[in-house]
Amino acid sequence: MKKVLTLLNLFVLMNGILTFAQTSAAKPKPFKVQQIPGRLECEFYDLGGEGTAYHDTDEINNGSGKLNPVNGNPLNEFRIKEGVDISYTKTDSIDDTPYTKVPIKMNQLYVGWTQPLEWINYTIEVKKSGIYKIGVLYTANGDGAISISLNGKDTTGNMKIISTHDDNDPVAWRQWHHWNSSDNIGTIKLEKGIQVLTLHIVENGNMNLDYLTFTPN
Numbered sequence: 001m002k003k004v005l006t007l008l009n010l011f012v013l014m015n016g017i018l019t020f021a022q023t024s025a026a027k028p029k030p031f032k033v034q035q036i037p038g039r040l041e042c043e044f045y046d047l048g049g050e051g052t053a054y055h056d057t058d059e060i061n062n063g064s065g066k067l068n069p070v071n072g073n074p075l076n077e078f079r080i081k082e083g084v085d086i087s088y089t090k091t092d093s094i095d096d097t098p099y100t101k102v103p104i105k106m107n108q109l110y111v112g113w114t115q116p117l118e119w120i121n122y123t124i125e126v127k128k129s130g131i132y133k134i135g136v137l138y139t140a141n142g143d144g145a146i147s148i149s150l151n152g153k154d155t156t157g158n159m160k161i162i163s164t165h166d167d168n169d170p171v172a173w174r175q176w177h178h179w180n181s182s183d184n185i186g187t188i189k190l191e192k193g194i195q196v197l198t199l200h201i202v203e204n205g206n207m208n209l210d211y212l213t214f215t216p217n
């Protein structure tokens with residue numbers, strides 16, 4: 001009996017070591033630990049690349065180095081070698097048009113070229129446990145949905161993102177540049193401490209996401 005227990009213990013121990021090795025290898029590292037309550041900048045997602053820090057549809061950055069050419073401007077090269085697609089708000093009738101519904105700042109980095117099934121990890125530090133309202137500064141060419149999971153578990157369910165499409169805008173590509181905000185697309189229960197938050201693109205995509213806000217409910 002004693003021998004059986006010892007073998008069982010050894011098996012459990014080995015299993016534990018294997019599980020620990022797997023989760024450690026896949027564990028994302030923060031680009032920046034973002035504080036909650038506060039603003040979570042979508043471009044400050046974790047380090048570790050495809051499959052660890054994010055899942056993106058293609059491995060190139062369609063913003064940094066592509067739409068925004070390498071020319072010495074650091075905004076044009078932000079996280080240029082990573083798969084998440086990043087651009088920033090611009091003047092000259094790109095983001096500063098009458099079709100943008102809320103006041104926005106220029107030169108603000110955002111995640112774009114979003115598609116369903118993509119996800120991005122963020123390391124957050126929650127200062128106080130509680131229920132938080134989720135807000136977003138975004139554009140959406142068509143109605144869509146996002147969700148948030150915490151430490152790997154779906155926490156919010158689908159949260160609707162209302163279209164910012166405007167038929168009055170004669171410029172087709174500018175349908176992705178009509179900024180709007182909401183301060184309450186859903187709520188989330190957060191425990192104090194360091195957590196890994198995963199943002200999921202669920203429906204439609206075609207969104208640009210500048211930042212999410214988390215305010216005590």
Ligand SMILES: [Ca+2]
Nearest residue numbers: 056058060083
């Ligand atoms: Ca990409």
Ligand SMILES: [Ca+2]
Nearest residue numbers: 041042109210
């Ligand atoms: Ca941003």
